[in-house]
Amino acid sequence: MTAAALCLDPADNVATALRPLTPGDVIAIAGVAAPMLPVEPIPAFHKIALKNLPEGALVHKHGAPIGRLTGAVRAGGLVHVHNLKSLKACGSASEQRREGRDR
Amino acid sequence: MKEPAFFGFARPDGRVGTRNHLLILSVTGLTGPAGRRIAQTLSGAIFAGTPYGSGLLGEDATAHRRALTGLATHPNVGAVVIVGADEGSVVAVADAAIAVGTPAAPVVLDHVDHDALTLVDRGIRAGAALLKEISSARRVPAPLCALVLGLECGRSDPSSGIGANPVVGAVADNVADAGGTAIIGETTEWLGAEDRLAARAPADVGAAIVNAARRREALAVAAGIDLTGTNPSRTNIEGGLSTIEEKSLGAIAKVGVGPIAGLIPYATRPEGPGRWLMDAPAYAPESVTGFVAAGATVILFTTGVGNSFGSRLAPTLKITANPATAARLPTQVDVSVANVVLGKEDNAAAAERLLTHLCAVASGALTYAEIFGDGEETISRFGEAL
Numbered sequence: 001m002t003a004a005a006l007c008l009d010p011a012d013n014v015a016t017a018l019r020p021l022t023p024g025d026v027i028a029i030a031g032v033a034a035p036m037l038p039v040e041p042i043p044a045f046h047k048i049a050l051k052n053l054p055e056g057a058l059v060h061k062h063g064a065p066i067g068r069l070t071g072a073v074r075a076g077g078l079v080h081v082h083n084l085k086s087l088k089a090c091g092s093a094s095e096q097r098r099e100g101r102d103r
Numbered sequence: 104m105k106e107p108a109f110f111g112f113a114r115p116d117g118r119v120g121t122r123n124h125l126l127i128l129s130v131t132g133l134t135g136p137a138g139r140r141i142a143q144t145l146s147g148a149i150f151a152g153t154p155y156g157s158g159l160l161g162e163d164a165t166a167h168r169r170a171l172t173g174l175a176t177h178p179n180v181g182a183v184v185i186v187g188a189d190e191g192s193v194v195a196v197a198d199a200a201i202a203v204g205t206p207a208a209p210v211v212l213d214h215v216d217h218d219a220l221t222l223v224d225r226g227i228r229a230g231a232a233l234l235k236e237i238s239s240a241r242r243v244p245a246p247l248c249a250l251v252l253g254l255e256c257g258r259s260d261p262s263s264g265i266g267a268n269p270v271v272g273a274v275a276d277n278v279a280d281a282g283g284t285a286i287i288g289e290t291t292e293w294l295g296a297e298d299r300l301a302a303r304a305p306a307d308v309g310a311a312i313v314n315a316a317r318r319r320e321a322l323a324v325a326a327g328i329d330l331t332g333t334n335p336s337r338t339n340i341e342g343g344l345s346t347i348e349e350k351s352l353g354a355i356a357k358v359g360v361g362p363i364a365g366l367i368p369y370a371t372r373p374e375g376p377g378r379w380l381m382d383a384p385a386y387a388p389e390s391v392t393g394f395v396a397a398g399a400t401v402i403l404f405t406t407g408v409g410n411s412f413g414s415r416l417a418p419t420l421k422i423t424a425n426p427a428t429a430a431r432l433p434t435q436v437d438v439s440v441a442n443v444v445l446g447k448e449d450n451a452a453a454a455e456r457l458l459t460h461l462c463a464v465a466s467g468a469l470t471y472a473e474i475f476g477d478g479e480e481t482i483s484r485f486g487e488a489l
Contacts, residue, residue, distance in 0.1 A: 003446030006265055016265045016343070018446050030446055045261035045343035062269075062352035063360070064299050067345060079345070086346035088295045 005048055007031035009063030014047040014079050016061075021048065023076075039076035047079040059084055107244030108281075109465040111400075112181065115204025119249035120178035121400045121418060121465040124149050125234045127226065130171050130187040130196055131156030134212060137219045138186045141210075141226035145234055148184075149415045151480040156188065158488040168195070170370035170482040173396030175200040175207065179416050181237035182206040184230045186222065189213050206233055242466065248282030248376065250465060253394025253402040253417065254357040256289070257387040260407025261342040264353020266424025266444045267405035273454035274403065274461060275378065276359030284376045285358060286367075286399055288383035288390045290319040292354035294330055295347035300355060300380065304363035311366045315382040357405065369483055370396035387412045388481035391419065395480065401465055403457075409435055413472020415480060418464050421471065422457065437470050 004027035007015040015029045021042040026035045032050060042048045047061065053073045058065040071083040112120035125145060129138035129152030142150035151174050159167055175183050175196045183200050185207055187193035193209040200207035208229035215221040254275060256263055275285040293300055297316035301309030323330045335344040344350050364377030370393045373379045383393045387410060391402055395417045402419040404410070409432045413419030420437045423429050429439035438460050442448035464470055472478055 006443070006446070008265060008269060018444055028446075030449060043343065045265070047343065047345070061349055062264075062356060064296070064348070064352055066349040066352065080343070081340055081345050084345045086295070086348060088347055 003028050003030035005029040005036070005042075007050065008061060011063045012060045013050050013053060013057075014059055014061055015050055017042045017044055017046055017048055020044050037076050039074055040078055042078050049073040049075055049077045049079050051075045053079075058087075106246060108247040109245055109250070109462040110242035110467070111245040111249060111465060112178070112240055113243050113245070114178045116176075116178075118178040118251075118398065119245045119400070120180070121250075121467075122179040122416070123181040123237055123240050124179055124416065125230055125237060126151060126174065126177075126180045126183045126416065127230060128152060128171065128175055128183055128185050128196070130185060130192050133188045134186045134219075134222065137212075137222045137226065138184075140223045141184060141186065141230055144223075144227050145230045148230060148234065151415060152186075153482050155482075155484070155488065160486065160488060162485040163488065166369050166485065167482055170392065170396040171196055172199045173370055173372065173398065174416065174480060176203045176205060177395065177398065177400075177416055179400055180205060181240055182208075182233035184208045184210060184226050184233065186210045186226055187212065206236060208233060245465075246281070247278055247462075250278050250401060250461075251284040251397075251399045252278055252286065253391060253397075253399030253414075254285055254287040255387060255391050255394070255402055255419075256292075256354060256357060256405040257410035257412060258406050258408045259354070260425055260428075261344070262424040262428075262441075262444045263405055263407045264344070264350070264356065267407075267422050267440055268353055268356040269450055270424070270440045270443060270453045270457055271403045271405055271422060272356045272359040273450055274458050275357065276361050277454070277458060279359065279361055279376070279378050282376050284373060284379065284398075286373065286379045286381055286394050286397055287355065287358040288381040288393055289354065289385040290315055290380075290382050291323065291330060291385050292351055293380070294320055294334070294351055296351035296355050299352065300363060303361070303378075304365070304380075308363065308365050312363070312380060315366060315380075319382075357403070367397065369393045372398050384483055388478065389483040391417075391478070392480045392482055396482070401461060403461070406436075411435060411472070411475075412478040413470060414478060415476070418470045419472045419478070420457075420461065420464055434475075435471050437464075 005015040021038040127142040132154040197207040426441035440453040
């Protein structure tokens, strides 16, 4: 079966969809042994959770953390800006400038 | 000797070239047109130069000297005609070339009563003799550790971070683990992943990497550009990227996963083999020229939607993982790894294919950027001039 998503590192808990994924389609993920079932529409190049992840969990891609979940995600769910927040952008020069402006 | 991987030109200083160019190098803007005329007249000669000259100050002056010397002494250069206005600046570069065993002919405007046509005549005659001399050089077997890679990306898209860059990273790891060298730049693209890069380097280097990323961010802030606030951009987010960490990890995937040896300033030759970070601007012509001046003999250049730039000195392989780009630009893309993004080929298989192609190019197979002569060496600028 042609892979419909790509997991870049064994430590990752998300994979990247290689085409739009539809709920209910059983898909193969390159780098992951077991097939997956998307539970919501995942647009191409967006991230699909490989397991149930609680709020506050670190999301790993490329073998490294890319942010923290602001809400729980089920296995097969979409991980994107609506539920994932950067760990950076606080303490950086840009962020300090933004905070300064907001005050 | 280690197992031969490619056929290259063994240079007297121990480095191995992947090409045997006659370089016409103009060390000042004034003699650029004359240098181009010389190169146009001599079959196979290539031109490089700078539009600037006297009046460069501080970091600009030292970086320019370093870059021009790096080009003149480059292992892909069999011989060099150095064209300039005054004897001092020309001879300084010529001496550096001769010191590494590269035949060099200085051609100076001051010596020809400031007549550019006479300068062209002298350059053509000197260059013709050098071309004849270097044409008898033959390629010899060389191990993978003799390769110095420059790693670049330009016009990236969602296929870059998950496809082309990790495949290039696997090749960079392969070359570095064999004792070769790989250089990555584009400091702004480390932002958000600078801690990951730092963790792969010795402690003092790690601190310097973080400082370099923060300094570049401060430059952007001072110019009114908010790198982390607008990064990833709206287009990035629509493409599926959620955070700056994710975007940067996709960019730095080009330098693989192994240890980082050190951080080097723009256009500076690394002190040894391994994976090196160059603190440099991200714009492809400046960035690639920085790698070439540092001694990169092949450039691995990934693109999402396409980018025509290639170095004149170092063969530049254009690599994409975007199937549409590979189909749309068949005379720009040298290696397509689109099957990774189509789910039909894994990273390791694509990397093995790219490595085979890389070794063929290092042995003389042409890239499209060479065939079309797209791109020209562009030395970066840092500040104002007098």
